[in-house]
Amino acid sequence: MNKFLIIADDFTGANDTGVKLTEKGTPVEVVFSALNLNPSSSCVVDTETRNDAKNVAYGKVKDIINTINLDDYDIIYKKVDSTLRGNISDELMALTESYDPDYIVFDPALPSLEREVVNGNLLVSGEHLKKTEFAHDPLKPIENENIKKIFEQIYPTGLIRLYTLNELRNKELVLDLSKRYFCFDTENDTDMARVVHLFSGLKGKILWVGSSGLIEELINSQNEYNPSIALVGSVSEKTREQLKCAEKNGLSLVSLPIYQIYSSGDYSRYVKQITNLLKQHKDVIIMSSASYDRNELHKTRRLFKKDGICDEQLGSIVQTVLAGVCRKVISQQKVSGIFVTGGATAKGLLSMVNAEKTIVKEEVALGMPLLQIEGGEFNGINIISKAGAFGDSSLLVFALKKLHSYEKR
Template identity: 35%
Template sequence: MRNKSLIIADDFTGSNDTGVQLRKKGFPIDVLLFPTNKKLSNSIVLDTESRLLSSKDAYQKVKKMTKSVVENNEFRFIYKKIDSTLRGNIATEIKAVADVTHPDKIVIAPAFPKIGRTTLNGRHYLNKVPLLETEIVNDPLTPIWTDNLIELLQNDFKDNIALHPASNFDDKKWSEYTIHVFDIQNDNDLIHLTNILKEFQEKILFVGSAGLAEYLFEKERLPTLSVVGSISEVSLEQMNFAESKGIYSVNVELNDLLNDSKIDKYSRIITNSLQQNGDTILTVTRKRSDYTKTIELFNSLGILDKKEISRIIRESLAKITTSAMSKTPIAGLFLTGGDTAIEIINECNSTGCQIISEIEPGIVQSTLLGGDFDGMKIITKAGAFGKKDSLYNSIQTLK
């Protein structure tokens, strides 16, 4: 699952207040109290319940639990959730996660401006008061000993720590250091930071409270795949309009419709288009005359029954579609032409669909039930239905 993320938190309430940031963005998210080495479908928060442990025990527990989860799962983001008032075994637990995941860089920003937690010159504040001058210093279970993030980290990470002022990302420091602490004064600073970090290709371990999580976990905008199996003038007009808006299209050559070995060829073409161009349309007809040529080609090969010709075309489109879907994630399917739609649904091994809403009169959004792509969003339309922008608008709805 390309959008799957892992959060490691040291207590249950922290697990929930960070996990909910993903849920608000539409990600399914589970909180696990016990680790598992099984393949996971959803993003997860791993609750290690290690805040009250000794530093040594916390390291061992966090390392063991993290290792069990990452062994058989790949994650888009790995996030070490820490307390926004710096309670707990912060540096030790960051090191435990890093020793398992081996990041290129570690980004640390515990600020949560919406509830008064900010960082300035590496020092952490609660409602504009340094933490060491607040009641947090007398916490009965986890009293803090410093409000300086550099001091907090030095025992475990030595001198490999850089401090970045708010809204002033230092490229030179980024290249020279592994550990990066960021001053954060407001939500705009968090937005600025996450926008920069998402552009980097390095493997980053993100460390923060629910504040950083709120802006880091944006749902990836996956491309859509539209399959136009109708030859109606309305469908062709809709396809042309979508192309005028920048939607890429792939046309299956007539001669390839009778060659099963060409399925892989077009599957690769569609996959590459989805990954490089984004939203993609798959079709066999660009204009009405293409249909006439198709009939003539099949007739020349002794295939005279139009129903048989239609079946061959449907099956080719369905096989190309599902093959591409198995290779790269998509946001959803737009299917026009009822026979084509049902062929693709059957090829997905689905048992049917669950209706969600009517996008326009006669244009319906559903999700697939069961099969290889359970829960996949689809929009279906009879060939002659809709306005010229209906295909384009449906693509935007799926995203």
């Protein structure tokens, strides 16, 4: 794997980028002085300049960079805060003068925490950054929410290019390499992966600038991993919120019409759809149609009631359909692991594949254990389980990413 040199302006930022490397099995150290750098491995330098005066931050970063042999590293990354706090333009200028990159790529979005860039402006949970509490930080208030304007403070306007969402998502897009300073609108992880892909194989030195989101996609682009799948049968409002967040972050959702499948006894079309998505290296959420749409819940209950099936029996049918689809999919396509909402759904799956037991490995997050299946058809596969009605909106996105990182451990 490539060696990374990450320059962060505070300790927490240094750690939340460094941990992205360790999750992929790459050792990384956070150092407080460039004199402590180990050029044989990836490193993060904590400059502690976020709340310094502009000229002080510039001078510190310039001095640090000038003591490092940048040729020892494959990727140079400037970590910035996902709400644009700190002396971004000043530190970028110091890095640019010392490193002299051919191109600079700026994308501070962090979709998993609802930090997006739209029309060049950073939004937090859909609200303009300048209208949030981050804009009034007592130590370092936000000066600018527009990433193109941050570039314009230090670089020639004619060499700057902002790509909108429509442009970025155009599969025919070719970078305008007459420019040097690139910034991007980004709403989800798929957008961010597209940014990284655009620069893959490009000759010349690149300075990457972003939060922990962009570096995660950079690391993912260099690591082979199998996609993950989730099984969702819960119909709680919390689950619907998590599904919509996952959809917004570019995950593929496959909705199973439970009554239709129950009536026909055939779910082969859905197995084919899911398998095709996994082959495209996409994480997939397999869900009952009622999990996403409240109207589907009422419709499904009504149809089953006509057949004399009560809600308790309906729950068992949902679990059987989800488990059956998952079993068939995994017989055809390898995955990093499975995330399951609801203990009954998880137990139904384990019973169907004749698992003998699970080994508790660790707690991924509060109330979310990582297990390894022993025995049966899914022997050795990692599974994360949680109760249906808890967790923040980004939990599904978080869990599927976690399964990637656990695959090679």
